Amino acid sequence: MxxxxxxxxxxxxxxxxxxxxxxxxxxxxxxKVYFQRTNRFLTWDENSFLDRFRVSKTVARVLALKLEPFLLPPTTKNFAITPIQQVLIALEYYACGSFQRCIGDTAGVHKSSVSRIIYRVSRAIANMRQEWVSMPQNVQEMEKTATRFYEISAFPKVVGAIDCTHIPIKSPGGEHAENYRNRKLFFSMNVQAICDADMYITNIVARWPGSSHDSHIFNSSVIKGRLEDGEFAGYWLLGDKGYAIKPYLLTPLRDPVTDGEKLYNESQIRTRNVVERMFGCWKKRFPALSMKIRTDLRRVQPIIVATAVLHNICKKMRDPVPPARIVDDDSSDEEDPAYEVNRNDENNRRMLINNYFNRLHR
Incomplete structure (x- = not known):
């Protein structure tokens, strides 16, 4: 039949x-409608390209070449989107955080394809994390890092500055949505980062909702376990008052009295300030981090980590700093500690003040 x-x-x-x-x-x-796609490498000169994509043409080409094995379409038929076109779509999203339909109209791609491409490219870049985002690996690298920190304000033996910043996101919806509402009442991811004196991101944790306390994120992180295992013995991280004082993490004194204590605080804050400047530089290059990331929650983390990798790549390749855009970055969230100071953990800080900063002041 x-x-x-x-x-x-x-x-x-x-x-x-x-x-x-x-x-x-x-x-x-x-x-079926086929959009016209222009060669945007030819359309824009170097300065216009940098303003629109926040990276130079050189970095974009190198990135496309690196990711080509992961982005090649299975066929060249039906106007397949090439790896370089996919990279430019993702970069444009990081650069403006615009609606995906607008990016698709500009790139000549349907908005559903834009969504898949941003996720695919972000994951591919984020998978380069181990190569581009890492703490010092040996004593020589730790000593070199400490020397660069010492040049800022004469604070000795610093291996990194740590802090958290809020990345705005759309409401994830569901019964746990309010977990992502932070103290400033907008939805966000609270992202922990460690950087060196040259503002390279050396560690990043991008999986906690905006309501999470900075110290809770640190206490749950892999880097804390590495510090407690003595991997960076003899060196310190510097953090703000949102963290508990530890033998490997030094924070400012709440009420400095002596000249040595005041000098310690001044040096600690100036040296630690590099992480705040790194956040500013990172978000200036990729304004989508300061705007609301309008995508599904499961796709937010790859975007954040991918931009961290790109930040380090751009610094390594001495990429020009793109023109500033007016972005209201109200993401700093230093908090009062929710804990009591452990006197045993404070011994290192007290010895450093007595044996170093008191003498330095004289």
């Missing part, structure tokens, strides 16, 4: 009526 006859029996219609309806539906089907 033919398919038309089976359908006719089920619908009480004749085979001719079914065939006519089928032909009519084919004629009324929406025709």
């Amino acid at each position: 033919s398919l038309l006859r089976e359908i006719a029996l089920e619908t009480s219609s004749s085979e001719d009526e079914i065939e006519v309806e089928y032909v009519r539906n084919l004629q009324n089907r929406k025709k």
